[in-house]
Structure formats: structure tokens, C-alpha cells
Amino acid sequence: xxxxxxxxxxxxxxxxxxxxxxxxxxxxxxxxxxxxxxxxxxxxxxxxxxxxxxxxxxxxxxxxxxxxxxxxxxxxxxxxxxxxxxxxxxxxxxxxxxxxxxxxxxxxxxxxxxxxxxxxxxxxxxxxxxxxxxxxxxxxxxxxxxxxxxxxxxxxxxxxxxxxxxxxxxxxxxxxxxxxxxxxxxx
Numbered sequence: 001x002x003x004x005x006x007x008x009x010x011x012x013x014x015x016x017x018x019x020x021x022x023x024x025x026x027x028x029x030x031x032x033x034x035x036x037x038x039x040x041x042x043x044x045x046x047x048x049x050x051x052x053x054x055x056x057x058x059x060x061x062x063x064x065x066x067x068x069x070x071x072x073x074x075x076x077x078x079x080x081x082x083x084x085x086x087x088x089x090x091x092x093x094x095x096x097x098x099x100x101x102x103x104x105x106x107x108x109x110x111x112x113x114x115x116x117x118x119x120x121x122x123x124x125x126x127x128x129x130x131x132x133x134x135x136x137x138x139x140x141x142x143x144x145x146x147x148x149x150x151x152x153x154x155x156x157x158x159x160x161x162x163x164x165x166x167x168x169x170x171x172x173x174x175x176x177x178x179x180x181x182x183x184x185x186x187x
Contacts, residue, residue, distance in 0.1 A: 010067045013060060021060045024051025024075035051075060083140045085162045086133065092168030094133045097124025099168045101150035106168040124148060126168060137162055 015021050019033070027036050034051065035041075041049035043056035052058050061072040088094050092106065100109045107124065108114075114122035116129035125131050134145045146164045147154045154163075 010069065013064050013067070013069060013073060015060050015073060017060075019053040021058055022051065022053060022075075023058065023060070023073050025077035027051040027075065028077045028079040045072070083142065085160065086137050086140070086142060086146055087162065088133050088146055088164035088166050090164075090166035091170050092126040092166075094131055094164060095124065095126060095148070095166040095168045096131065096133070096146055096151075096164045097148040098150045098164065098166060100124040100148070101152070102167060104169060108168070118145070124151075133164060133166075 015023075019026075019035075024036070026034050035053045036049045036051045038049060039055060040052065041047065041055065044050055044052065044054075057072060064073050065071045088096075092108075095108075097109070099107050108126045109122045109124045111122060112128060113125065114120065114128065117123055117125065117127075130145060137146050138144050142161050146162045147158055149159070149163050149165050
């Protein structure tokens, strides 16, 4: 029996990564980490710097060419791009108070938590003030704090620009909570 030759095609490559695969997106970002100057790009098409952290093409360019998509992956970051919302998944490091509404021993809705937060009251954040996602949201000019999905003070309209589903004690594996339960019985 002869296996028919099938030629699979890949219509596109979507790349997420660091400087090893950045085709020039940092040119549009306020950062000191740029490569849009010589000697970068001297072996690239036209011999001009593109923002690639390379004197020529990067690995994803070669992959794209091998898959017959295009000889080089272009930078895609739009300098006028905006982020309309932030959706957060995570553990205690980004839990803004979801655990206040969950039956768990992992809570932070008591002092000294929240003393540096707006109003000086505990919110359920495992912090004396704001958490990383609050600062990110503010930096993106979305809102000063990301609300907890389970917080009854908020409605669905409040979540249009961001919401957090993070819950302290969560993990990728069910064993994450088992560790807590086994340790809690020791106390």
C-alpha cells in the first residue's frame, strides 16, 4: 500500500516571545531595549536595522520561509494600539478578593492587609495595598484597580474593562489544595 503524498500548509505563524524572536516590535514601545541602530541589521535585506536583535534574520524568519509563508515575519505592534480590558487568572499574588466569597482558610480580608489601599481597608488582596495587576491596569489607563469577579459590589458592566478570577491557593494541579488541607490539619 502506498501512502499518498499530502502537502500540509501552515497559513500563518503567530509568535510570542522575547528579544530572540522580536522582529522590531520594541521600536513602538517606550523602552531602552531597542536594536534599531547599527550594527543590527547589516546582514538583513537592505542592510538596515529593523529592530531585530540580530545582524540578520531571526529564527522565526527561517521557520516562516521553510513553511513557505514569507521570508520574514514582520513586526506587528501598532503604535496606536490600546488595551480595552484586563482579564486575570492566578493565585494569591493577583487575587483581589475572590476568596472573600469562597469557603477557604486562605483569606486576607483582615488587618494589616489593605492598610495602604484606597480607604485603608482590607479588600481580600494579599497585600497591604494594590497588587501587580492593579498597577498594570493603571499604567494601561484602564482603571486603577481590577475588581474580583465574586465581589457582590460589582455588576457585569463593571467587568467590561477588566475582572479578576484569581483565587489564593489555586494551582495547575489538584494537589495544590491538598497540600494546604494536609498542613491545615497540623495546625
